[in-house]
Amino acid sequence: MTNWKKLTCTLQELRLDVALVCGQSFRWKEIKPGVFRSVLAGGVWTLTQTNEGDVLYEVNRPETPKHKLSNKCRVTTHATTKTKFQLTDEDILKDYFQLNTSLKDLYDQWSKADSNFSKIASKFVGVRTLRIDPTENLISFICSSNNNISRITGMVEAMCTNYGDMLMEMDGEKWYSFPDAACLTGPDVETKLRKLGFGYRAGYISSSADFIMQNGGTEWVKSLRNVTYAEAKESLLKLKGVGPKVADCVCLFSLDKTEAIPVDTHVWQITARDYMPKLTKTKSLTAKVYQEIGNCYRQLFGQYAGWAHSVLFSADLRKFKELQEKQHEPGLEIKREHGSTTEKQKNRKRQARKLVKTEKEVAKRIKTEIE
């Protein structure tokens, strides 16, 4: 039924099942085991990967042009959509995964520089930094502050269903584009977002959308790709609800700033444990400590330190612990022979089940609220 197209790839260059759901983008859904779906560049993309590493993909686009779809908000499309060099689907995919940069070469370089990385990397290949639409990424990460993953995912989805364009229905589910910043301006946006459960982030989003529109819209955010890391970060920090961490997420996942290191509580812990033991004494994540942590990784890994950070961060996520063990940790089988699994393993499995459960519930609840 599905008509896959193939993009030649290897697992060393890309592990779809990790890269899509390790907290860079909040929009990929695993619709079947190993099959992922999301909206990209105005189309609905379905992706999976063969055992050899080739990426299989299918794109579905709405029949009607975008500007006719929505009565919520009309945006005059830029002339840029009419360039004479039309991007192919493969171009779009290669750009999203930044496949022109060899991840294997980088892994080799980082492994040589750091034995801890080397140990992790051998069991955790293909963790690739994505190149996400800048404004989508920015708004999404404003939602992330002092918040948990399942709720963030639900909020981003609510954002799309309430302010985006419905592109099409597939397998009984409607797929929406991420809203343009123009759709998020106006006096009633904050109130509505609050009603949708965004909390105090409603004001941040409304204010930031206004700021973006006053500075040239989404094209302005995108244009930060053409300035230095320091300049891009400085600009982003002007937006309400954007602090150093969110700014670095946008720099790294959207603006080609490969040396940006987003430091959240999680990265702070990892760094204290594996790289800077003195940090265990620090009480809070001050600007100075934030800078020190970034510098530590940049010194160790070089220009692509942010990409290396993505590997270390993902490898430490609870939901990937089992993946690592199953594949490469012989200790697991030995423990099983002794009868029961350890408490730690049981806890992890329980947590993983909960994660899946809550994500589903949140999505369902938000859907019913809208109707």
Place this chain on the structure above:
DNA sequence: ACACGACCTTCCGC
């Protein structure tokens, strides 16, 4: 510069 506390909301553990 740095340390606090407040902030929406949800979920989890006791």
Place this chain on the structure above:
DNA sequence: AGCGGAAGGTCGT
């Protein structure tokens, strides 16, 4: 049953 603490921070003092 109900309350405290944390969740991929940021803002204001």
